[in-house]
Amino acid sequence: MRKILLSNVLIFLLLSCFIQGVYAADVKPALAVMDFESIGSEGHLGKAVAEIIRTELISTGQFIVLERSQLDKALSEQKLQKSGLIDNKSVVELGKLLGANYIIIGSVVKMGTAYTINARMIDIKTGAATLGKNVTGNDLNLLASLSHDLLESLFGSNIQPRFSLIFEEHFKNNIHGWYLVNDQDKRFDIDNGQYIIESKRGGYWISSRKILLNQSSDFKIYMTVKKISGTDDYGFGLSWGGKNLNTYYIFVITGSGYFIHERIEEGKAERILAKADDSINKGTGSSNVLSLQKVGKQLEFYINNKLVGKTAFSSFFGDYLGCIIYSGNDKISIGFTDIYVYGQ
Numbered sequence: 001m002r003k004i005l006l007s008n009v010l011i012f013l014l015l016s017c018f019i020q021g022v023y024a025a026d027v028k029p030a031l032a033v034m035d036f037e038s039i040g041s042e043g044h045l046g047k048a049v050a051e052i053i054r055t056e057l058i059s060t061g062q063f064i065v066l067e068r069s070q071l072d073k074a075l076s077e078q079k080l081q082k083s084g085l086i087d088n089k090s091v092v093e094l095g096k097l098l099g100a101n102y103i104i105i106g107s108v109v110k111m112g113t114a115y116t117i118n119a120r121m122i123d124i125k126t127g128a129a130t131l132g133k134n135v136t137g138n139d140l141n142l143l144a145s146l147s148h149d150l151l152e153s154l155f156g157s158n159i160q161p162r163f164s165l166i167f168e169e170h171f172k173n174n175i176h177g178w179y180l181v182n183d184q185d186k187r188f189d190i191d192n193g194q195y196i197i198e199s200k201r202g203g204y205w206i207s208s209r210k211i212l213l214n215q216s217s218d219f220k221i222y223m224t225v226k227k228i229s230g231t232d233d234y235g236f237g238l239s240w241g242g243k244n245l246n247t248y249y250i251f252v253i254t255g256s257g258y259f260i261h262e263r264i265e266e267g268k269a270e271r272i273l274a275k276a277d278d279s280i281n282k283g284t285g286s287s288n289v290l291s292l293q294k295v296g297k298q299l300e301f302y303i304n305n306k307l308v309g310k311t312a313f314s315s316f317f318g319d320y321l322g323c324i325i326y327s328g329n330d331k332i333s334i335g336f337t338d339i340y341v342y343g344q
Helices: 002-016 019-023 045-060 068-078 088-098 140-155
Strands: 030-033 037-039 102-111 114-123 129-137 164-169 186-191 194-199 204-210 219-230 235-244 247-254 258-265 268-276 287-295 298-303 306-312 320-326 332-343
Touching (some): 030 088, 045 102, 045 332, 186 204, 194 204, 194 219, 204 235, 219 235, 235 287, 247 320, 258 298, 258 306, 268 306
Parallel strands (some): 030 102
Antiparallel strands (some): 102 114, 114 129, 186 194, 194 332, 219 287, 235 247, 247 258, 258 268, 298 306
């Protein structure tokens, strides 16, 4: 909860400083958000904050937010680090290569129990740091109030996010009542900000929560998955539109670099999409962000912010959304975290 609140505060501050000029423009500005540097905080926090900022920017409908894969490719070509506070000159060169108008860079610093998010936005045309903001907080109630006040007082009628946050989960506790068990066949556990599902003797395992979404409108679902150990040959990821343990949809990836979308009804699977994709981080220890987005009558599939496939949208069987793993006759252990569900 802390991560989304802190980053919401940051994105509101960032947008408030330049939104008036942008809002009146006919052409949407192109922005890139670098992964933030983590200083004294959990290693994944900088990436998580940057991903949340990208999502918030996209949700306004006022910006073209460049895909993370584009950014990573350009950084590699320029031989620059993928996160942190690189110098303004390098940022300008990177922005020109990307065709971006602005690049947002920053860091997440933890001191004691307080988290400070620092950020600045570089104007690629002028090279000037047009923004330099930082927010600090460890009182979640205060941060929630501040986020709400900023949204109403700073944006109001000027700009409205296209999507509202319906559900989020960071597995700091089990407030949402996820299934927990540890026996000879499987393990469902919450540990260090991850929901761990482990198959000890093969098979598949699923855990889900009832989350109401308006299917007639667009929506977005995000989930971060980490392969902890086990086979690379079977899938793990997101289940949605579930009616029961035998009827649902899945969007999964494998440790070997494949993604799969299937419709499962009464235990019978219909494969709709399946292919290898180089956007997938492979092997044990790798993390990937899966995103499912309904756009009109289409359903789009993203891995690490890259569009990897699309298909016609099909109505849900039910309202259950959650985590699923497959392992065949092998073992596998997967960590799930940072689930966001946005709707209209």
